[in-house]
Amino acid sequence: MYIEAKKLMKQYGSRTIVKDVDVTIEPEEILAIIGPNGSGKSTMLDMLIGLRKPDSGTIQYWDQSFKGKIGVQLQSVPFFPGLSALENLILFASFYKKKLSKKEAFHCLTICGIAEVAGTEAGKLSGGQQKRLAIAVALIHDPELIFLDEPTAALDPRIRLDIHQLILDLHKQQKTIVFTSHDMDEVFQLATRVLLIAEGKLIAEGQPKQLCEEYGVASLTELYIMLTNKEESLHA
């Protein structure tokens, strides 16, 4: 087990964003965290990667020095202003004590499909290119566990397919991937396990196909609408 979180709770002001959520991340799985906007997905992800402290609950990691072994692509695409895509990649690699040659950095950009903009200032790249650079930064130190927060949001279908293939390739290399998404077809195609979160609570968990069978629905989209509607009406 990579991460075991128990009874996670996070509040901002009087509003509870995450309520008593238990999460485990197993090796070599592709775990999708899904849920409506504002359901607490990103806050939960932030707590799992150590960006925010939970108000209560515990998180156990497989390794004390896990920071150097996880790769993270955040929803925002943070890069050092004034530096090119290649320079940003080399700089972020140095934060993981990895000396990356220009050739190696260029190779990583090639894998992510943005080698042609290696010399362009990172801030001037298009949205899709920035997203792929953020994924390249997340992979630069060859992490065991990879977190991708909405990796395909607002991207065109071709780039989406490229990123799907990249996720599957990483999985073949025995990497563990945790991602969030609003695209249920993407989740059904990629995820080996799904966590459905609504109003800060975990409302369903399991393999996509198994979940559809269990609830007697034809697709993950149907299940998502059914369960999130139910949760919303309970809180209305």
Add this chain to the structure above:
Amino acid sequence: MHSVLFRAMLVTSLRDKITLFYSLLLPVVLMFGLGMYFNEPAQQLRIVCGITAVSTLFWGMQGIAFQIHWQRSKGVYKLLMLTPMPLITFIIVMIMARTVIGVAINSVIWLVGMISFRLEFTVLVAVLTFLIIILGTLCFTGIGFVLANMARNEAHINMLSNLQQMPMIFMSSAFYSLSGAPQWVSVVGKAFPFEHYVQLLTNVHLTKSTVSMITLIVLILYIAISVFVSSVTFRWDTNSNQALLKSQRA
């Protein structure tokens, strides 16, 4: 590995053309303009030292404040927090990189002024001036770091830096003597590090290469305090919990 970070910070600082304009080009033009108007060596020496000091102040304070604000608003520090890189290493390397460029810029301004106005100086004076510029740049860069941690946006940085820089400059002897000014002006001026920096720069010429220990201690104290405060007040993120709550509700 820190050399990669140091080089990257040097590159980003050198590509910051707006700050370079205000810290190098504008001071040189101003120095020549004033130096030609006041044609006396004593006045010209005051102008060279005053302009060098003002340039150090702008480069140190506003330069780093804007650079940190841009990096923070892009979310770079959030990602940095997830790496094994210690925060204090990042702060120190960043201050050092900006100090290297700041010292180079201000040494050039001082040297250009001294040579252009044919002002005499010894090698010892040049070496002492160089060391004083290092201290001054470190001091104002440290204060700039604190400013960046206090400010919420670019307009706030401008407001806070003007609030600090204007009294520092006007209550100092950078361009005129304070001997005729009310006593409170000189007392308040001495509470700021800028007046001590100006005095160190000018006195090293006038008092034949001697340096006042008190002014030196004041500058070193400011450096220590500002580096400490900047590491304590450092923020990873521009978002407060309130902003996050607002976005969750939206």
